[in-house]
Amino acid sequence: MTTDRLRQSATTDRLRQSATTDRLRQSATTDLFRRWETLILALLVGVVVWASLGVDGFANGSNVSFLLLDTTEIALMALTMTLVIVAAEIDLSVASTLGLSCAVLGWLWNSGLPIEAIMPICLLVGALCGAFNGLLVTRLGLPSLAVTIGTFALFRGLAYVMLGDQAVADLPPAYTSLATASIGPIPLMTVLVALLAAVAAVVLHATGLGRSIFALGSNEEAAYFSGIRVKRIKFWLFVASGVMASLASLVYTFRYASARADNGVGLELAVVAAVLLGGVSIFGGRGSLPGVLMAVLLLGVVRNALILADVANEVLNFVTGLLLVASVLAPNLGAVWRRRTSPQMEGKSP
Amino acid sequence: MRHTALLAGLVLMTAACGGTTRTDVQQQQSSAPATAASSAAANPNAPLKQGLKIAFLPKQVNNPYFTIADNGGVEAAKEFGGEGKEVGPSEASASSQVSYINTLIQQKQDAIVISANDPNAVVPALKQARAAGIKVVSYDSDTAPEGRDVFVNQASPEDLGRTEVQLLAEQIGHKGKIAILSATPNATNQNTWIEFMKDELKKPEYKDMELVKVAYGNDDDQKSFTETQGLLRSYPDLAGIISPTTVGIAAAARYLSDSPYKGKVKLTGLGTPNQLRKFVKDGTIDGFELWNPADLGYLASYAGAALASGQITGAEGEKFKAGKLGEYTIGAKGEVLLGKPTVFNKDNIDDFDF
Numbered sequence: 233m234t235t236d237r238l239r240q241s242a243t244t245d246r247l248r249q250s251a252t253t254d255r256l257r258q259s260a261t262t263d264l265f266r267r268w269e270t271l272i273l274a275l276l277v278g279v280v281v282w283a284s285l286g287v288d289g290f291a292n293g294s295n296v297s298f299l300l301l302d303t304t305e306i307a308l309m310a311l312t313m314t315l316v317i318v319a320a321e322i323d324l325s326v327a328s329t330l331g332l333s334c335a336v337l338g339w340l341w342n343s344g345l346p347i348e349a350i351m352p353i354c355l356l357v358g359a360l361c362g363a364f365n366g367l368l369v370t371r372l373g374l375p376s377l378a379v380t381i382g383t384f385a386l387f388r389g390l391a392y393v394m395l396g397d398q399a400v401a402d403l404p405p406a407y408t409s410l411a412t413a414s415i416g417p418i419p420l421m422t423v424l425v426a427l428l429a430a431v432a433a434v435v436l437h438a439t440g441l442g443r444s445i446f447a448l449g450s451n452e453e454a455a456y457f458s459g460i461r462v463k464r465i466k467f468w469l470f471v472a473s474g475v476m477a478s479l480a481s482l483v484y485t486f487r488y489a490s491a492r493a494d495n496g497v498g499l500e501l502a503v504v505a506a507v508l509l510g511g512v513s514i515f516g517g518r519g520s521l522p523g524v525l526m527a528v529l530l531l532g533v534v535r536n537a538l539i540l541a542d543v544a545n546e547v548l549n550f551v552t553g554l555l556l557v558a559s560v561l562a563p564n565l566g567a568v569w570r571r572r573t574s575p576q577m578e579g580k581s582p
Numbered sequence: 583m584r585h586t587a588l589l590a591g592l593v594l595m596t597a598a599c600g601g602t603t604r605t606d607v608q609q610q611q612s613s614a615p616a617t618a619a620s621s622a623a624a625n626p627n628a629p630l631k632q633g634l635k636i637a638f639l640p641k642q643v644n645n646p647y648f649t650i651a652d653n654g655g656v657e658a659a660k661e662f663g664g665e666g667k668e669v670g671p672s673e674a675s676a677s678s679q680v681s682y683i684n685t686l687i688q689q690k691q692d693a694i695v696i697s698a699n700d701p702n703a704v705v706p707a708l709k710q711a712r713a714a715g716i717k718v719v720s721y722d723s724d725t726a727p728e729g730r731d732v733f734v735n736q737a738s739p740e741d742l743g744r745t746e747v748q749l750l751a752e753q754i755g756h757k758g759k760i761a762i763l764s765a766t767p768n769a770t771n772q773n774t775w776i777e778f779m780k781d782e783l784k785k786p787e788y789k790d791m792e793l794v795k796v797a798y799g800n801d802d803d804q805k806s807f808t809e810t811q812g813l814l815r816s817y818p819d820l821a822g823i824i825s826p827t828t829v830g831i832a833a834a835a836r837y838l839s840d841s842p843y844k845g846k847v848k849l850t851g852l853g854t855p856n857q858l859r860k861f862v863k864d865g866t867i868d869g870f871e872l873w874n875p876a877d878l879g880y881l882a883s884y885a886g887a888a889l890a891s892g893q894i895t896g897a898e899g900e901k902f903k904a905g906k907l908g909e910y911t912i913g914a915k916g917e918v919l920l921g922k923p924t925v926f927n928k929d930n931i932d933d934f935d936f
Binding site for chain 1: 601602603604605606607608610643644667669670671672673675677680681682684685687688689690700701702703705706726
């Protein structure tokens with residue numbers, strides 16, 4: 233670096249530089265990214281065909297219905313997690329928000345409040361959790377990874393304070409059966425997921441807000457200077473993530489007919505896994521909802537088929553891990569390969 | 583602000599308009615007619631079917647306790663010409679067992695033997711399994727009764743309480759001051775056992791034994807350790823300690839083994855062989871007890887086979903044979919008791935690894 237260059241205005245330089253590399257990166261990976269989605273789809277179809285032919289008990293209505301139902305909570309939280317990660321943030325507190333919301337539900341139910349009043353309160357709790365994350369990230373400028381690792385413990389801790397190791401199980405049968413009901417082999421909750429997924433997909437891919445999310449994810453400064461209300465968008469993304477987690481908590485509680493403080497422990501990793509496998513960049517700025525939904529299904533199908541095939545749990549975790557590493561590695565390997573083979577990009581890579 | 587007020591108003595309105603509350607559900611449940619456990623009649627003379635598929639679903643796989651229990655069950659399945667296997671989640675969470683139950687339904691197992699992580703969360707799935715003709719046996723940790731046909735219980739609270747007193751009495755020659763080192767003052771199972779211990783002590787053969795104190799270590803290693811220390815400071819002539827908790831007995835053993843009381847003050851209670859092996863070998867503990875997990879799995883396996891073969895339906899009073907363990911009778915609420923706990927001492931402790 234020359235002294236001339238150092239004398240230039242730091243901000244504009246950084247902005248120009250990152251904008252350039254970003255454009256380059258995008259052009260280099262757009263094709264690959266498209267191919268990634270196709271790859272996930274092919275993988276999904278492949279696993280489904282293999283399982284239908286080779287695994288007893290996979291291809292029948294009740295199993296398909298259960299498989300879909302079993303991915304409901306992950307799918308719900310993955311919808312908003314996709315938006316959050318595209319905006320180059322992350323929310324690791326979703327499963328703890330789910331747990332806290334379950335604990336609130338159990339606690340209020342024990343205190344005699346009607347369930348119809350408890351449900352909106354739970355959603356409000358989720359919104360408050362999200363707002364808390366959002367405030368810490370946008371007002372204090374803290375990295376969301378650090379903030380949500382903190383609230384991950386905070387919300388779960390609060391859930392235990394409220395409910396301890398109690399399990400609240402005498403929930404109204406009307407709601408518990410609604411959570412597991414299905415129309416043919418399609419569970420009612422899957423219909424709910426599909427509707428919300430459609431909304432999220434439209435928001436992300438067909439509105440100005442969606443474009444702003446992509447823009448702020450790929451270059452926050454550039455987005456800010458082009459008039460995008462970065463902080464406001466981020467704040468509301470965290471709120472949406474919290475609300476979705478509490479919606480998932482309602483599904484979870486009624487589906488298992490049990491409200492506990494430890495509900496959904498570890499789900500945040502399944503959610504992030506699905507989002508990354510779906511082709512969303514962990515650095516923000518690119519990804520698509522259809523890709524994420526396919527990844528949710530793929531992970532669900534692999535899990536279901538391997539359990540049916542009596543594959544040990546350890547192997548199952550290994551396979552899931554492998555898929556994940558591949559999903560994070562593949563796009564980057566592609567980028568490296570492209571950089572190596574296009575000499576004009578030498579020295580300009582980030 | 584306006585939005586919050588609106589929402590609060592909405593919530594209050596719903597609450598005011600009524601809705602489903604906990605009391606509603608309780609009333610509904612108590613007014614609903616109790617469904618019979620099973621309408622099928624048992625045929626005690628039916629032979630055990632061949633080739634029965636029995637799946638064991640522990641709280642967690644790769645847990646030594648369950649590995650032993652499930653191996654016992656698989657062993658039993660081999661004896662009656664069936665096929666046993668263990669499947670399950672690697673983390674003991676409330677709902678992780680549900681996906682396994684579903685796959686066992688698809689695999690058309692004849693019986694599922696489950697130790698429930700959550701007595702209620704598994705019930706909807708187990709009901710589906712039962713509707714599909716699969717017999718469900720719970721072992722180690724029961725589900726809500728509507729989720730299973732039979733519960734194989736490791737030992738009755740009464741047996742556990744009384745045998746601990748009997749065990750200590752033998753060790754101290756039915757004479758001297760004794761103390762109890764329990765978990766927390768409101769631990770339900772510990773308190774039940776302690777009630778039976780006190781009742782046992784009323785019998786004439788224990789007239790020379792005196793219970794001087796019940797101490798609480800809160801199932802915390804450090805606290806249990808200092809409580810033991812405190813007991814011996816207050817009662818230097820203490821003859822023995824009963825600790826009906828695995829945390830308590832291990833901490834007490836650690837204190838005694840390094841103190842001049844080693845071997846003089848007798849210690850017994852509930853513990854696992856791996857945790858206490860060292861103290862049995864160095865003479866701190868003569869003997870302690872717990873149920874034998876291999877037998878628990880073995881019995882549960884036979885119960886599953888008897889159900890799947892139509893020998894029993896899970897109703898009170900029905901009898902079935904469980905191989906080397908002999909004949910068992912189903913008690914109230916579909917419970918089968920494994921029997922008296924197993925005493926572990928120098929002679930047999932190396933036969934167990936959990």
